[in-house]
Amino acid sequence: RAEASVVPTAQAAPPAPSVPPPAPATPALPSVPSTPLIYKDPDRPIPERVADLIRRMTLEEKAASLDSDPPTIERLGILGCSFRNEGMHGVYKAGRATTFPHSIALAATWSTALIQRVGSAIGDEARVKFAEAPTRRNYGVICWAPPVDLVRDPRWGRVQETYGEDPHLVSQSTRAFIRGLQGDDPKYLKVAATVKHFVVYGQETDRRATNLVVSARTLREYYLAPFQATLAKGGASSVMTAFTALNGTPCVMNPFLLKKILREEWGFEGPAVSDVNAxxxxxEHYQCVGSLEEGVAQAVAAGIDVVAINKGTVFSNALQAVKQGLLPEAQLDRALTRSLTLRFRLGMFDPPEQTPWTKISPSALGSPEHVALAREASGASLVLLKNDRPAHRADPAPLLPLDRRRLDSIAVLGFYADRIELGTLHSAEPAQPIVSVLAGIRNHVGARVLVRSAPWFDADAMRRSARLKPDALAARQKAAVEEAVNAAARSDVAVVVLGLSRKNESEGKDRLTLDLPKDQQDFVEKIIAANPATVVVLLNGGCLAVNWIQKHVPAILEAWYPGEQGGNAIADALFGDINPAGRLPITFYAALDTLPLTECEINRGRTYLYLKTPPLWPFGHGLSYSRFDYAKLRVARETAEGGDALRVSLEVKNAGARDGEEVVQCYVRAPEAPWPTPIHQLRAFQRLAIPAGETRAVDLSVPLARLASWDEDANRWTLRPGRYEIQVGASSADLRLRASVDLE
Known part of the structure; x- marks a missing residue:
């Protein structure tokens, strides 16, 4: 179903300069035009200001402004800027900034309110950085975030940057992030959100030269859904195209995507930006154009408005494309109309006092409030995967939460015990020192409980550096493991922190296996043998097939890449200061399937929508220290804003002894069809706090339009008549209540 070019993958381009290049010289032109400067008048409508500015620009200035780092144009009094900042879980590379949990962790909160607050904090800090250096890359207020890509394959190296595998969860989560990032001022954006990667991106292997073949139904119902939610309805300001080709045409020059879908069907008016070097x-890779100038011309003709090239050749490529007749100047003007409109909406051409976001205090950067929010978000993202009684104990109580009063000693061990991986695209310098799990536990127990640890011996690093001979290396590694095993055996409880890093999964690096690294697997088996009262904490982005651990370890906590406050938040959960309520935004597969990374048809057993074999842990899974009971499901059709909807009502009781939060999940099973249909699909959810012993009413709304499917024959959305089953529960596999409704 998919074809890949034989052209080798491109090498990483050198980093672009932090300061944009100077504007092309125009010595023969007057320094200030004589006609009224409409573009400098904040009281005039933005379309008039944009048109006036473009009318005054030379061809050279227009060509330079097509760049993702448009330069300063002194003649017109226009300051340069950058379209190339990042802000997924903190302001990227621009010095000190708060580092929040990564995107996959934010998705695991299943809390749109919390995600919006995180987005708002990142937006505030981006504005502070912009005030420091408005023309520098990574100090800009146009962020390439959030990603709305869907996880079709667990091996993908950038799962950590996503919000999961389900279109509805991704749509709702990223719309909340966008609301926070962009702010609520009716005129000025705080930060411009750029959703990416448009569309069907989901692999690093050969990503610059791969053609992905997708049916119209899968494209519409699955891959395009979160883009439509964030671009047509969700308020995102910009969109970035994917490197890959879709059904034979590279996305960066694909008029079906950039014109028909984006502009004609969805009515999106913001700029479309190419991914870097696309x-x-x-x-160089698709070999479908004869020159770099033609590449820029084809991209702009298809609908690209901002071109990102690391080598800084956009100006010369665009200028020559116009002069050679490859790119009509009118198309260049259209692209600039969209990109300049966005810059006007950010207040870049107005006096600072006109823009409310310039009033954000520099003290917001890494503020105590933001650091506390990072800890809260990390805690809310923690997923309690398993919590059983240790095999050697007669007490039927589960291992977690740990009771400080009954502990004399605790061993904190493993590769990541004394370090926290932040994942990709984090800030250069966290606002506060990164808190490891070891440090977090020490912060919690103080001096009363003995905390034992054993430094991890990184044999791979030693082997690469050739600092030790093989025999000495093996001896050192054996001694380090024995020290850790001894610490575990002499402690009441062992906490083993395992996981992955950018060496295993990142941009440009897919995984070959879902397993833990072998040295970590061997290590945890020895620790369990020494102390059955062991908790495993996982730090990772994509799922891990930890089958042995699932079978033999009594308690497992998924912590993702939890941000700078991760260690404190993990300790909060281990000791019961918070009640874990995170839920999996992806399926944890028990084994790796044999489908290639380029297989895009998810109906071949991909994701919880079509998976027929039992997973290790299902989509939506997550345990609690409380127990929640569901009752009194009612489903009624009602007229709501935007069209008819199903109102799903029920009651949820916290039947446990602790206050807690439950994530109520509503799935819908559609009538059978002549084509493959999902087993069921998430259509609504709500995370809510319920005190111990109390009951809460839950009301969910499922718009009927959300239940429509794509009719490939009629080329339109249609609601198939028949019986729809409403399923409500605590995960995609833990469905407590069901009701049916007939729709005509």
């Missing part, structure tokens, strides 16, 4: 790939 126009270069047209010549």
């Amino acid at each position: 126009s270069v790939n047209l010549k």
Whole structure:
């Protein structure tokens, strides 16, 4: 179903300069035009200001402004800027900034309110950085975030940057992030959100030269859904295209995507930006154009408005494309109309006092409030995967939460015990020192409980550095493991922190296996043998097939890449200061399937929508220290804003002894069809706090439009008549209540 070019993958381009290049010289032109400067008048409508500015620009200035780092144009009094900041879980690379949990962890909160607050904090800090250096890359207020890509394959190296595998969860989570990031001022954006990667991106292997083949139904119902939610309805300001080709045409020059879908069907008016060097790939990898100038021309003709090239050749490529007749100047003007409109909406051409976001205090950067929010978000993202009684104990109580009063000693061990991986695209310097699990536990127990640890011996690092001979290396590694095993055996409880890092999964690096690294697997088996009262904490982005651990370890906590406050939040959960309520935004598969990374048809057993074999842990799974009972399900059709909807009502009781939060999940099973249909699909959810012993009413709304499917024959959305089953529960596999409704 998918074809890949034989052209080798491109090498990483050198980093672009932090300061944009100077504007092309125009010595023969007057320094200030004589006609009224409409573009400088904040009281005039933005479309008039944009048109006036473009009318005054030379061809050279227009060509330079097509760049993702448009330069300063002194003649017109226009300051340069950058379209190339990142802000997924903190302001990227621009010095000190708060580092929040990564995107996959934010998705695991299943809390749109919390995600919006995180987005708002990142937006505040981006504005502070912008005030420091408005023309520098990574100090800009146009962020390439959030990603709305869907996880079709667990091996993908960038799962950590996503919000999961389900279109509805991804749509609702990223819309909340966008609301926070962009702010609520009716005129000025705080930060411009750029959703990416448009569309069907989901692999690093050969990503610059791969053609992905997708049916119209899968494209519409699955891959396009979160883009439509964030671009047509969700308020995102910009969109970035994917490197890959869709059904034979590279996304960066795909008029079906950039014109028909984006502009004609969805009515999106913001700029479309190419991923870095995507126009270069047209010549060097896809070999569908004859020159770099033609690559830029084809991209702009298809609907790209901002071109990102690391080598800084956008100006010369665009200028020559116009002069050679490859790119009409009118198309260049159209692209600039969209990109300049966004810059006007950010207040870049107005006096600072006109823009409310310039009033954000520099003290917001890494503020105590933001650090506390990072800890709260990390705690809310923690997923309690398993919590059983240790095999050697007669007490039927589960291992967690740990009771400080009954502990004399605790061993904190493993590769990541004294370090926290932040994942990709984090800030250069966290606002506060990164808190490891070891440090977090020490912060919690103080001096009363003995905390034992054993430094991890990184044999791979030693082997690469050739600092030890093989025999000495093996001896050192054996001694380090024996020290850890001894610490576990002499402690009441062992906490083993395992996981992955950017060495295993990242941009440009897919995984070959879902397993833990072998040295970590061997290590945890020895620790369990020494002390059955062991908790495993996992730090990772994509799922891990930890089958042995699931079978033999009594308690397992998924912590993702939890941000700078991760260690404190993990300790909060281990000791019961918070009640874990995170839920999996992806399926944890028990084994790796044999489908290639380029297989895009998810109906071949991908994701919880079509998976027929039992997973290790299902989508939506997550335990609690409380127990929640569901009752009194009612489903009624009602007229709601935007069209008819199903109102799903029920009651949820916290039947446990602790206050807690439950994530109520509503799935819908559609009538059978002549084509493969999902087993069921998430259509609504709500995370809510319920005190111990109390009951809460839950009301969910499922718009009927959300139940429509794509009719490939009629080329339109249609609601198939028949019986729809409403399923409500605590995960995609733990469905407590069911009701049916007939729709005509």
